[in-house]
Amino acid sequence: MSDYTVRTLRPEETRAASLVFRGAMHLPPIKDEDWAVAQRLYQPERTFGVFDTELIGTARSFDAEFVVPGGRRVPLGAVTAVGVRSDRVRRGVLSRLMRAQLTDLADRGTTLAGLYASEAVIYGRFGYGPATTEQSFEVDRRRAVLRAEVPAGGELELVGPDAFAERMPQVYAAIAPSRPGMMTRPSHWWPLAELHRRWTENPVVMVVHHGPSGPDGYVIYQVDRKHWNQPSTLEVLELVTASDAACGGLWRYLLGVDLVDTIKLPGRPLDEFAPLLFTDPRRCARTEGGDGLWLRLVDVPAALAARTYEGEPVVVEVADPVLEDNSGRYRISPGGVERTDRPAELRLDVDALAMLYLGAWRASALATAGRVRAADESALTRADRLFATETPAWCGTHF
Numbered sequence: 369m370s371d372y373t374v375r376t377l378r379p380e381e382t383r384a385a386s387l388v389f390r391g392a393m394h395l396p397p398i399k400d401e402d403w404a405v406a407q408r409l410y411q412p413e414r415t416f417g418v419f420d421t422e423l424i425g426t427a428r429s430f431d432a433e434f435v436v437p438g439g440r441r442v443p444l445g446a447v448t449a450v451g452v453r454s455d456r457v458r459r460g461v462l463s464r465l466m467r468a469q470l471t472d473l474a475d476r477g478t479t480l481a482g483l484y485a486s487e488a489v490i491y492g493r494f495g496y497g498p499a500t501t502e503q504s505f506e507v508d509r510r511r512a513v514l515r516a517e518v519p520a521g522g523e524l525e526l527v528g529p530d531a532f533a534e535r536m537p538q539v540y541a542a543i544a545p546s547r548p549g550m551m552t553r554p555s556h557w558w559p560l561a562e563l564h565r566r567w568t569e570n571p572v573v574m575v576v577h578h579g580p581s582g583p584d585g586y587v588i589y590q591v592d593r594k595h596w597n598q599p600s601t602l603e604v605l606e607l608v609t610a611s612d613a614a615c616g617g618l619w620r621y622l623l624g625v626d627l628v629d630t631i632k633l634p635g636r637p638l639d640e641f642a643p644l645l646f647t648d649p650r651r652c653a654r655t656e657g658g659d660g661l662w663l664r665l666v667d668v669p670a671a672l673a674a675r676t677y678e679g680e681p682v683v684v685e686v687a688d689p690v691l692e693d694n695s696g697r698y699r700i701s702p703g704g705v706e707r708t709d710r711p712a713e714l715r716l717d718v719d720a721l722a723m724l725y726l727g728a729w730r731a732s733a734l735a736t737a738g739r740v741r742a743a744d745e746s747a748l749t750r751a752d753r754l755f756a757t758e759t760p761a762w763c764g765t766h767f
């Protein structure tokens with residue numbers, strides 16, 4: 369086994385980290401003219417590197433706030449840009465990075481860590497579990513007709529490219545994050561949106577809906593139209609609405625965009641209502657679905673205490689081999705969460721706890737898969753009720 373050094377990178381080393389990550393993802397290096405923007409993604413002290421003779425693996429995180437069931441916001445470490453050089457994989461480099469990063473996040477008092485996984489087999493062993501589910505739709509724009517009852521909507525504002533960088537953060541902060549699973553977008557996130565606009569061939573368009581008390585919805589999209597006689601697609605990059613009028617107004621707008629055949633709506637929440645808006649719901653067809661945000665409870669007692677519950681108490685024994693302080697028994701009830709010596713009614717690993725945490729998965733389903741071990745059926749029934757949520761969690765922010 370090689371000797372490795374694992375440490376946080378200095379600002380002048382982040383470009384090498386970007387090169388390692390992008391190489392691992394089969395992406396070209398960031399060009400000189402874009403680096404001034406890209407380097408703003410790097411929150412100081414938050415990029416880890418693994419070295420043998422040189423840098424061979426990296427992972428970074430940035431701070432945000434995350435909405436948990438019940439509406440409270442907790443500190444989130446948003447983990448991204450994970451990559452190991454292809455000639456050094458499967459030698460434990462990622463394992464060292466994950467251990468260092470999680471220990472660091474715990475020392476900083478972070479409650480949760482979150483990431484989007486390139487492959488679903490990577491992060492479970494480090495305590496991450498798929499905690500939100502997303503689905504995608506395609507609207508046959510030329511044949512789709514809105515139902516007459518859909519609200520007309522209020523005033524719309526087309527945000528020009530010059531105003532984008534200023535308006536987007538304002539509008540996002542005013543409307544989101546509202547539902548469980550959403551997160552704030554700190555200064556270390558916004559350069560991603562700017563890089564996307566620089567790198568995409570098709571113009572990115574933002575339209576804001578104004579309600580009686582200010583912005584209450586927006587859509588960001590781009591249209592891919594290769595040639596005048598080929599079908600063209602409008603891809604919705606973001607659609608957030610906080611009122612029925614905003615929803616109706618923005619959908620009327622989208623259907624009215626000329627020269628478009630198909631509207632693609634990727635990464636939507638499980639309770640997406642778009643098909644209900646059309647006289648023929650099949651004109652808004654579900655095309656795919658799968659895992660969205662992966663969560664890791666970094667501080668299990670703080671994370672469990674932050675969300676709300678309904679029903680009867682249950683005693684859960686959590687095993688966390690990476691952050692061992694989390695291991696132990698917790699009595700979870702609507703009145704609060706406490707460590708306890710009472711006998712365990714459910715036993716599970718910390719990655720399975722992440723799958724329960726936002727209500728995406730039920731304890732009884734995890735038990736069927738052997739991921740939760742229950743003393744009896746009643747403990748499962750109580751856990752199903754305790755962790756259930758009214759609104760399916762959805763993040764809507766990629767990083």
Ligand SMILES: CC(=O)SCCNC(=O)CCNC(=O)[C@H](O)C(C)(C)COP(=O)(O)OP(=O)(O)OC[C@H]1O[C@@H](n2cnc3c(N)ncnc32)[C@H](O)[C@@H]1OP(=O)(O)O
Pocket residue numbers: 392393447448449450451452453456457458459460461462463464483484485486487489490493
């Ligand atoms: C949040 C994000 O940034 S997602 C992007 C993640 N990055 C990528 O997908 C880029 C391409 N892939 C890579 O860079 C690397 O293969 C990584 C980062 C996924 C894994 O790095 P490695 O250093 O090879 O991982 P490491 O050797 O520590 O593996 C730990 C364990 O996970 C397993 N593992 C790691 N990656 C994979 C994988 N892609 N598929 C299957 N198993 C994997 C290993 O086999 C090992 O299992 P073991 O403990 O049973 O022996």
